Amino acid sequence: MIGSKKFTRKVEDFICEHCKAEVKGNGYTNHCPKCLWSKHVDMNPGDRAEQCGGLMKPIKVVKEGKDYIVEQVCEKCKIHRRKRLVKEDDFGVAAEIQRKSL
Ligand SMILES: [Zn+2]
Ligand SMILES: [Zn+2]
Incomplete structure (x- = not known):
């Protein structure tokens, strides 16, 4: 059975400011799936x-x-954030970050 194609969820596409990837928003996107960077725009997840x-x-x-979980630090204000990786994320990149952090 194919699910309903009617989405009411807010979808936000964006261009990653780090790697310039075009990211297709799915309503939950809070980081770039290609490089795992993001932008410090939320106080609480999704609130912008x-x-x-x-x-x-x-x-x-x-x-x-x-x-x-990816841990990120804001280059501007140095705040630390933790975000759960989703299946769309590039786990090769995640593994690389993990390796470098050891
Ligand atoms: Zn990126
Ligand atoms: Zn910040």
């Missing part, structure tokens, strides 16, 4: 309330149970 706008660099990937 943060004024900083700095680029958030992935510094570490950790495994927590079944999930992989």
Whole structure:
């Protein structure tokens, strides 16, 4: 059975400011799946309330149970954030980050 094609979820496409990949938003996208960088735009996930706008660099990937978590640091304000990786993310890149952080 093919699911409904009617989505009401807010979809946001964006160009990654780090690797210039065109990212297709799915309503949950909060980082670039190609390089795992993101932009500091949320105070709480998805709220886009943060004024900083700095680029958030992935510094570490950790495994927590079944999930992989990428830890990012904002290059502008140095805040640390943790984001769960999703299946669309490039795990080769994640593995590389993990290797470098060891
Ligand atoms: Zn990117
Ligand atoms: Zn910031």
